[in-house]
Amino acid sequence: MNMLARNRNPRGLNFELSTQPLEEMVKSMFSCFPGFRSDLVFGGQIDTKLDVSVKDKYVEVKFPCPGRCKEDFEIEVVGDFLTVRVVDCGKHKACCDDKRYVIRERVCESYEESVKLPVPVKGAETRAKYEHGVLEIAIPRMSEGKNGTHVVKVS
Amino acid sequence: MEDKKCFSVPENAVEVRPAVDVIEEDCGVKIMFEVPGANSGSIDVSVEDGVLTMRAVSSLTRNGGPICYYRAFQLSDMVDVSGIQAKTQDGVLTLCLPKSERATVHKIKVE
Structure with missing residues (x-):
């Protein structure tokens, strides 16, 4: 990471x-x-390709990456850092090699990006899905009390 | 392919030029558009006056508006427009443009 x-x-x-x-x-x-x-x-x-938005209960990260399969993605959450890696599982590159390209703009290289999340999160409860060429990651937010912050009431 | 249903692009949509691959094959040409966030219901492909136009509205947003992918290609008369096929998978729209009868190579055997 x-x-x-x-x-x-x-x-x-x-x-x-x-x-x-x-x-x-x-x-x-x-x-x-x-x-x-x-x-x-x-x-x-x-x-940047990672679109991070903070919701009430979770942090949503959207990553457009069309033409892949879910096995191509490696996602890590360590502390407040999210890392997304895209590695070719093999079949994509193999089917690109023997084609006669007239125009070739699409990229099938490996990619990695890390981003510091704007709020503390529970990395162990991260969920991800890949649909319509978009990787969507939902990371639950940590409640404020668990981040070493204690709310003290004045009596 | 030319669906006459009403396809509307939101007014606040942000137009984006999608990356494409154009691949020559024995039976025609294949065009692959990157349209992440779009599906078969939000993609419009039409051919008018020899110009192939692709529009796709994505679930992704930019500057507060939905992304609308737009790209157009001038087709030669070597393409059989009536035989164009389209499919979408994992955010990639693939169009198969078959060669017309005129463009087909006819080998004539000399007797």
Whole structure:
């Protein structure tokens, strides 16, 4: 399990690099142009495939990955970190090799992404299903009292 | 394939260009569209004036609106439009476009 969430910077830097001063400068220079988005310059979070949303009782993660089978996925939850790996179980790659491609845009490479979940979760109770090319993961949220936080009533 | 039922795309849908594979086969061409989150009930494929159009509404969302996959291809008259078959599985829409009679290679034996 990779305990470090994958750096979402598309340039692949593996250390924390603060681009905030530069980002502010670019924003001030180009903010007069309609439609300017600084995340297009600095990467932001547009390259991630994991869509995380926090519900009342669980954290929902959706991962679009069409054309796979459920055996291709490895899911790990360690602490507040979720890691999803997509590995080819063999049959996908084998059926790609001997075809005459006119256009080939679909990717069948292995993929791995880790994300730090925004709230504490019960990793052991994680459920996942693969339907219509989307991997859906539901991780129950940990109740606040179990996270080392104690609510003390003032009497 | 050309279903005349009303296929509506939500107004707030976000249009996305899906990745495709186009594979040449002996009997025709196969087109595979990546449409995760869409199923047979939310996919519309039509051919009009020689243009094949694919629209699919996904259960996935982006910026608060559902994702709508859209892509169109100009077909040559070598495709037998009436014989096009479509199926969807695991978020991949596969269209099989058979060659028309004109495009079929007829081998003539010299006597």
